[in-house]
Amino acid sequence: GENVEQHPSTLSVQEGDSAVIKCTYSDSASNYFPWYKQELGKGPQLIIDIRSNVGEKKDQRIAVTLNKTAKHFSLHITETQPEDSAVYFCAASSEEYGNKLVFGAGTILRVKS
């Protein structure tokens, strides 16, 4: 089955700096890669997702890049703000395994003001 590894487990940045979180996956058949943000005491919320036929996707200060050859994808947050502080989860799924999402262990992002 699929295995998703996420790094780093914690990340501290200064307000205004960029943050990058990287995930690697094991199943080359995986074709859907979402990123979720979880604020304290709340459920995860989808912030961006990408399919395997696209190399990069942007939404304002957030971008995701996908390298299918290396089997990794990354979340980029530019001009970080205190409200970006949260836990971020990556995930991967493939039609071969019923589109079941496999999540990474999460990254705690702290934006210092």
Add this chain to the structure above:
Amino acid sequence: NAGVTQTPKFQVLKTGQSMTLQCAQDMNHEYMSWYRQDPGMGLRLIHYSVGAGITDQGEVPNGYNVSRSTTEDFPLRLLSAAPSQTSVYFCASSYRGTGPNEKLFFGSGTQLSVL
């Protein structure tokens, strides 16, 4: 719209007790699922449903039962609670058009402790 509503928010059980975690959504989503969140392990799929009357197992289904009698509700039953089931449980739903387990809307979670 309330979105995905989970009850209760907190629960303490003794080993061997049974209980049902409730989940309801008012977005007319076909797909619903249950995840558990443990420190350092992300979220793991317990069970999911692609529509009323249809359920299937996820990654960690043992010790849990589900049923889907209506589109809106997807309860999770713990038949005989064990300390290993201490976790935070999240219910999620998604549109049929986006495919199962895509673009999930999560509830706010139930924190369960089994003593």
